Amino acid sequence: MTQNTSAPLAGIRIIDLTSAVVGPYATQVLGEYGADVIKVEERSGDVIRWICGRSPTPGMPGKFLHMNGNKRSICLDLKQEEGRQALLKLVDTAHVFLHNMRPAALARLGLDAETLRKRHSPLIHASIVGFGSKGRYAGRPAYDSILQGGTGLASLFATHGAEPRYVPYVVVDRTAGLMVANAVLAALFAHQRDGAGRTLEVPMFESFAALLLSEHMYGHTFDPPTGPLGDQRLLDANAKPVQTRDGYVCITTNTDAQVKRLFEALGRSDLANDARYATSLARIEHVSEFFSARADVVRQFSTEELMERLLEHDVPIMPCHTLDSLLQDPHLRDVGLIENDTHPTQGAIKRIKPAMSMSGFQAKLRHHAPHIGEQSTEILRELGYSPADIENLFNRGIALAHKPDPSSRPQ
Structure with missing residues (x-):
């Protein structure tokens, strides 16, 4: 992997145990700033590999490609002790450990914040949870649609008699992902000053509820209220294209x-x-x-x-663009947001480039989105495992390495 030493996060290693959208989107952003993001996957891989349409070779759909560039993948069976030990060795080399597992499952694996930070005190341990650990919903499963409904977003469409509906975009996941990235960046900044680790929790429900209420609490901000809930400029039936x-x-x-x-x-x-x-x-x-x-x-x-x-x-x-016309927007062509590229196994693709710019730094693709375990051998070697040790882990199913199938490669 090419290291861009001018990148803001050059030298920062992030262990990413997240899946789906919120976590991978957060680490995609951090990877674009130069962090070494190591994606830890189980044998079945990130769920987003399998629920977002077909791809030239299995498990590599467009949505996965757009959220997992600049990452390396290692596949470990964390239910086996040697797989967990390999992960712990990896954590020892890291600045950030990020996950979206439920607290009980995390504790069973000994990957909770207290345990990991006793082992590696400078670690930033970041948890993405559906609901904050101090509330009665703690530990419940949560997806974007669940939280669109739970925060009241879906009901806003019903203000004028229509049915509640979801925004056709995983807006809670994506927004929470940016909040996660912001929290990690703040913790890294603090670490540069005092060398201390941090324990972070980003609850998706509360985070998005706070945003929605800051928009629509309106007159109920005051006690007694000066008017109704809801910004009528946004809720009016004619507030539309x-x-x-x-x-x-x-x-x-x-x-x-x-x-x-x-x-x-x-x-x-x-x-x-x-x-x-x-x-x-x-x-x-x-x-x-x-x-x-x-x-x-x-x-x-x-x-x-x-x-x-x-x-x-x-x-x-x-x-008011459609998806088709957006791809043809002349301004997006001027700035080169979407460029033609070639993925090593998926062939010709359209890649979405980072939109931000920063003096002294040019965000670059250092590594294409990986297959499950594509860098397992490389990462285990970095941790000091010998070739024989690595082969033993593969043979016993404790680790897995991606082996390209030449017959399925795009022509």
């Missing part, structure tokens, strides 16, 4: 000046000067009328004409 003559656009006007320029750009100075829409507080009181008036005007124009007029007047607007 606006239909044009030939499609849909997304328009947001938060300032009084933007609202004035919107209606003037569309030839409706009468609405620009309407007292119901002229100020922010007035628009809150008349939000449904404002959205309806806007929709009535917008549908008279084509998407192209709207884009031209509103951009000329500095009004925020974007076309």
Whole structure:
């Protein structure tokens, strides 16, 4: 693996016992900053390998590839003592141990924070849990859809009589993944100052509930309440993409000046000067009328004409993309977000590059997303195992190494 010594996290080793989305997404971000992420998998591998569609060779679907670059995979049977000992040797070399196992299962394996930090005190032990350990839901299983419902997100779609529904994107997992990455970065920063380890717990339910409530607690922030729960600008039935003559656009006007320029750009100075829409507080009181008036005007124009007029007047607007049209967006092509690449076993792929930029550092792909146990031999060798010891672990099923099948390789 090529080490980028200018990377912010160069020299930081992260042991990743997570699966699915929240943990792998967090470590994907940390890997992009240069951390050496070692993905520890059981024989069946990360569940996301098998529930996200077909791939040229088994267990390598697109979603897995997009969340597991810059990682190395070692496959160990942690239920066997020698497999657990290999993991403990690996932990001894690490700065961060990250998992999303349930606490009881973690304790049975002796991988809980108290045990590991007694062995390796500088360790940052990070737990991703569905529900915080101090509450009555502690230890329950949780997936993104469970938490979309449990936090009230799904019910927001039912505000105007529709049925509750899930956002078609694992928004709780992805958001919690960023929170995990932030917490690990903060712990690493603190470690640089005092050399001490840390024990972290990131509960997904509470984390997302806090975000949603900060958006929608609204008048109930005060005691007694000054108004109802819910930001009506977001919950109104017309708070959605606006239909044009030939499609849909997304328009947001938060300032009084933007609202004035919107209606003037569309030839409706009468609405620009309407007292119901002229100020922010007035628009809150008349939000449904404002959205309806806007929709009535917008549908008279084509998407192209709207884009031209509103951009000329500095009004925020974007076309309402489909997944297909997003891939063709000219700005994304300008910045090179998606590039053609070749995976060693999956052949030609489209790779999503990191969007952030940082002076003095260019995020690079150091290693493609791995097969289960693809680097088992390499990592065991780094831990001091001899070739004979490694072969013995493989023969006894304590460790597994990926062996490419030439017949299944893409042409």
